[in-house]
Amino acid sequence: EDQVTQSPEALRLQEGESSSLNCSYTVSGLRGLFWYRQDPGKGPEFLFTLYSAGEEKEKERLKATLTKKESFLHITAPKPEDSATYLCAVQSWAGGTSYGKLTFGQGTILTVHP
């Protein structure tokens, strides 16, 4: 069974204070690892997909990296508008009716203070 664990559960930063969020996973054949941002009362917003160890992707102040066991979401010089819950999810190569199924971690609640 696929498992995803995110740490820390909550992270409070000052504006401009860079940090990283961790996502550890176990999966029977990784098809993709996904990062989402979720604002209160909203559905998750897609950020990145990573497919293989060593891969990196960037978007504005965010950079996602992947190893064989974990992924990091690095936040450089965060701003208050980056405050949200960040979700990590994995997808395995299972097909059939399980195609596309995502297993989510519990999320990291990020708060950036001005």
Added chain:
Amino acid sequence: GAVVSQHPSRVICKSGTSVKIECRSLDFQATTMFWYRQFPKKSLMLMATSNEGSKATYEQGVEKDKFLINHASLTLSTLTVTSAHPEDSSFYICSARPVQGSGSTEAFFGQGTRLTVV
């Protein structure tokens, strides 16, 4: 990115009534759609996988007679919460993936539906 529309965004219903939630992929076709439930400050828990033209696959512990799923077309799936009770109050979110073989792996999410049963 692709757009998934979920309706309604909020609904309040009386205990014992049924509520239908719609999930539409607006600019792509989705053979498979997923329904999640999210409790306050918790992550998304998959309830069921909705397959166009066939029966939904429910996760362990999810009552299929309680949560009826219909995937009538490649752009529409519905979740009906039957005989709703206060414990069914939650945030329900759908997601859709482009058809298998399209090369796209991302899942796109609707904006969620806040169900309150009084």
